[in-house]
Amino acid sequence: MKLTHLVVAASLFGSTALVANSAAADVKVGLLGGISGPIAAMAPPMIDAAKLAFAQVNEQGGVLGGQKIVTVVGDSACNPQNGVDAASKLVNVEQVTALVGPHCSGPVIAVANSVAAPAGVALITPSGTSPEITGLDDKGTVYRTVPSDDYQGRALARTLVAQGTKNVAVAYLNNDYGSGLAGAFKAEFETQGGKISGYAAHEEGKASYRTNLAELSRGGADTLVIFDYGDGSGLTILRQALENGFFTNFVGGDGMKSDAPIKELGAENLTTFVASSPMGEASSSLDSFNKAFTAAGGSADAIFVANSYDAAFVLALAIEKAGGDKAKVPAAISAVSDGKGEAVAAGEWKKAVELIKAGKEIDYKGAAGDLNFDANGDVPGAYGLFSIDGESFKLQTPMN
Amino acid sequence: MTLLELMNFYVIPGLVLGSIYAVGAVGITLVFGILRFAHLAHGDLATFGAFAALAVVTASGISPWAALPIAMALCALIAIGIDKVFYDYLTDRPKIITVMASLGIALMLRAVIQVIWGVDTETYSRGLVRPENYWGLRLRDREIFTMLAMFAIVGVLWVFLQKTKWGKAMRAMSDNPDLALLSGVDNRRTTMLTWAIVGALCAASGFFLGLNTELKALMGWTMLLPMFAAAILGGVGRVEGAVLGGLVVGVAEELSVLVLPSEYKAAMAFVILLLILLVRPTGLLKGKLL
Numbered sequence: 001m002k003l004t005h006l007v008v009a010a011s012l013f014g015s016t017a018l019v020a021n022s023a024a025a026d027v028k029v030g031l032l033g034g035i036s037g038p039i040a041a042m043a044p045p046m047i048d049a050a051k052l053a054f055a056q057v058n059e060q061g062g063v064l065g066g067q068k069i070v071t072v073v074g075d076s077a078c079n080p081q082n083g084v085d086a087a088s089k090l091v092n093v094e095q096v097t098a099l100v101g102p103h104c105s106g107p108v109i110a111v112a113n114s115v116a117a118p119a120g121v122a123l124i125t126p127s128g129t130s131p132e133i134t135g136l137d138d139k140g141t142v143y144r145t146v147p148s149d150d151y152q153g154r155a156l157a158r159t160l161v162a163q164g165t166k167n168v169a170v171a172y173l174n175n176d177y178g179s180g181l182a183g184a185f186k187a188e189f190e191t192q193g194g195k196i197s198g199y200a201a202h203e204e205g206k207a208s209y210r211t212n213l214a215e216l217s218r219g220g221a222d223t224l225v226i227f228d229y230g231d232g233s234g235l236t237i238l239r240q241a242l243e244n245g246f247f248t249n250f251v252g253g254d255g256m257k258s259d260a261p262i263k264e265l266g267a268e269n270l271t272t273f274v275a276s277s278p279m280g281e282a283s284s285s286l287d288s289f290n291k292a293f294t295a296a297g298g299s300a301d302a303i304f305v306a307n308s309y310d311a312a313f314v315l316a317l318a319i320e321k322a323g324g325d326k327a328k329v330p331a332a333i334s335a336v337s338d339g340k341g342e343a344v345a346a347g348e349w350k351k352a353v354e355l356i357k358a359g360k361e362i363d364y365k366g367a368a369g370d371l372n373f374d375a376n377g378d379v380p381g382a383y384g385l386f387s388i389d390g391e392s393f394k395l396q397t398p399m400n
Numbered sequence: 401m402t403l404l405e406l407m408n409f410y411v412i413p414g415l416v417l418g419s420i421y422a423v424g425a426v427g428i429t430l431v432f433g434i435l436r437f438a439h440l441a442h443g444d445l446a447t448f449g450a451f452a453a454l455a456v457v458t459a460s461g462i463s464p465w466a467a468l469p470i471a472m473a474l475c476a477l478i479a480i481g482i483d484k485v486f487y488d489y490l491t492d493r494p495k496i497i498t499v500m501a502s503l504g505i506a507l508m509l510r511a512v513i514q515v516i517w518g519v520d521t522e523t524y525s526r527g528l529v530r531p532e533n534y535w536g537l538r539l540r541d542r543e544i545f546t547m548l549a550m551f552a553i554v555g556v557l558w559v560f561l562q563k564t565k566w567g568k569a570m571r572a573m574s575d576n577p578d579l580a581l582l583s584g585v586d587n588r589r590t591t592m593l594t595w596a597i598v599g600a601l602c603a604a605s606g607f608f609l610g611l612n613t614e615l616k617a618l619m620g621w622t623m624l625l626p627m628f629a630a631a632i633l634g635g636v637g638r639v640e641g642a643v644l645g646g647l648v649v650g651v652a653e654e655l656s657v658l659v660l661p662s663e664y665k666a667a668m669a670f671v672i673l674l675l676i677l678l679v680r681p682t683g684l685l686k687g688k689l690l
Contacts, residue, residue: 036510036617040519174663201663205622207613208417211657212665214409218401231521236613243528244409244538260520264614266527 026070027063027319029054029312030090032101032111034078038204038232039103041260046126047073048298049289049305050100053312056292060349063316064324076102076111083107087115097319098122098329100311103304105130105176112142122330124315126307129254130180134376141330143373145310145366146278147381149177152254153184155383155399156225156276160251161192165223169198169216169247171209171237172227173255181227181253197221204233213237213246223249230258230275238273239265248272257303257386257393270388276399277303279384281369285346289367292347301392310366313346317364321356337364337371404536410654416543416612418630418650419550424605424623425630425642426554427598433574433637433688434594437495441482441505442602442627443620448509449475449603450610450619451517457524464524465545468607472600479599480592488591506621514617522615546608553604554643557597561639566593574637574688626653626669633676635687644684648672 031050033043054069062068072094074086083102090096098121102108108128116123117138124143125133131150136142160168168189172182179201186196197219202212216224224247228234234256241247242265252275261270289309290300298305315329317336322328341361344352355362364371371379383400386393424446431439453471457464482505490498531538561567569590572580581587605627606620613619630649634641653668676683 036514036519038618040514040617041521200661203663203666205618206653206666207420207609207623208413208654210413211410211654212662214405215657215662232616235521239528239614243530243540245530264521264523264526269528 027067027324028070028072028094028096029315029319030074030087030094030096030099030101031071031312032074032076032083032086032090032099032103032107034103034107035073035075037076037078037082037104038229039078039255041231042258042303043103045298045302045305046103046308048296049293049308050126050312052293052296052298053309054316055296056347057313057316057349061353063320067324069316069319072096074101076104076107078102078104078107080106080110083111084114087111091115091119091121096121097324097326098124098315100124100126100308100315103127105133105180108133108142108144109136109176112136112138116141120327120330122315122318122333124311124333126311127304128177130176131184132176132180134378138377139330140334140377143311143314143330143333143377145307145314145368145371145379146304147369147383148378149181149253150184151381152276152278152383153181153186154188156251156253156385157185157188157192157194159276159385159397159399160223160225161189161194165249165251166193167195167197167219167221168223168225168251169219169221170196170200170225170227171198171212171216172201173229173233174201174203177255178227185225185227195221202228202233202237204228206233206236208240209233209237210240210244213241213244217246222247223251225251225253226256227253229255231260234258235260235264242269251275254278254303259392262388262391267388267391274385274387274396275393276383276385277393278307278368279382279395279398281382283345283365283367283370285365285367289346306366306368309346310364310368310371313349314364314366314371316349317344317352317356317362320353321362334373334377336362337366337373339363339370339372408536408538410658411651412537412539412543414651414654415647416546416650417654418647419547420605420608420612420646421623421626421630421650422643422646423550423553423601423608424627425634425646426557426639427601427605428627428631429634429637429639429642429687430570430594430598430601432631434570435487435591437498437502438628439598440499440502440624441509442598443622443624444506444509444513445475445479445482445599445602445620446606446609446623447513447615447617447620448478448606449599450606450615451513451522452603453607454517454522454524454610454615464607464611468604471607472603475603476596476599479595479602483591483595510617510621517617519617522610524611524615542611546612549604549608550643553601554639557601558639566590570594625673626650629669629673629676632687633672633683635683635685638683638685638687641683641685641687648684 076083105128129149172178198216250273254277257275257277318332322332341363346367387396453467456467569585630645634645
């Protein structure tokens, strides 16, 4: 009995000593994600990918001459209130240097307005795609490693019209993600001469969307475009539309490219379902990320993992460049990936540190794309239309 | 729009949804009437019941319907346990403290569900079930069973409350706990029995919701407001009122799409709750005044 007490006491003492040692020379970074809530199934691989980037940094010598990057995870639950609560805690209590996340557009906007911009703390979201984020008055603190949905919506509209789909109904989730994407899609689809015969928002978490679907199908379209999450109400809508035969063809945005529909509805029932999604362009960065992430036990095909990795890696570069000064990190983010300077690929931390030390400009080429932030903190991107082949999504056609 | 379309796409989904609300609302109305507080953990207890049934289905491969009684029994035990550990301790304090405690229980239950079953969306059986055609009415088997099971469960409960000794004790406690105590009603055992029934009802409502849609960690929480609206609409403490309230709220939510933009569908429960509190606070069937 005494021995166990002694062991417990010793280990407690040991762990406090560890904490005290590491706290003296650590750079804290907040990882804010939709860990619970509608994208709960997507969030863990994204968090893991961001952690992988920081682990590589720490393995290759750390930041600012040997300091380790320590991550603190916060849960935004994919809604603005939780996002702001979690972000305030990370920024004010944990005193993080910068934030990776939140994942969903709603919390990104709320956190940018009420936490990141007032505190001057940098925020990089790997998956907040709403067009609203572009125009935020964020004092240059907000960046994203994923292209705006304005582009995705328009590219999807052009691709559908080019494939001969001229009459569609649109069901979108009533939040910043859904309405932003749907708005961009609608504008372009109508410009291209297509007809939108039903256009309606819905709330998440309802048990039945059959009435919504009945209203949408009254316009006579046989294609339903769903801008929602495949783990949330998007799945319910897809199921009820299929079961009741309201529509024959289904098109989803990137949120619908989730494994849940395949797992729950069965691939054999989803032959007429396609989803658009950001598409990684082949590059050495993407290869090295895929290899490292697979080796770490992750699935490189999961959505937004490359974007999450990039967000974390570019942030580490910016912290190094800013010399650890919190206030200089936001400006440093665009400086380390603006298309000018010597190219640095994913995982090449040592090389980047040497270049920064030598006072040279660097240009991070990310796994999800070259990044190259514009004045609004946005990046250009490539999209593809994916269909289901076997038990997973396969690229059907690139969109432009 | 033809009458059949109205029935198939608006009224029938409304009735199925209403049946699910009704089973949950009966539980809420019992806690409200007998123990006199708003039980905010009701939705998450329902989620727990739904996932407990899923665990039985995946572990033994039996039909979800056979798993329902097991889940109901398990949830009844959990409800009794929660009462013993948390609510019982707060009985003599102002009721608002118990209400807040139940919010904490809701968060704890949800966390437990997420730890045990994860956050992925699940279903009892994979694939699609297309509806059968009954003289133009399109119904799935599970929808018919959901409505029938709701009436069966509530019917048994009603007979129990009206005819048996323990049912009468519960009603007596609902009318006046002190008087019931003086007349020899064992308040502690009646409370325990109430929680057992409430837990079982929770499991049933979560199971029906999961059967008709999908199982998610937040499924019960999002149902809480319509269930409360249904309980208050029917009259607090009135079992048959909760059934009526549930059906009205379900059908009203679905029919609202005909006149309102669909994003306001979720607000229907709020509107009904506000109207009934303004116009007839005792509810349709003259329940207790809160």
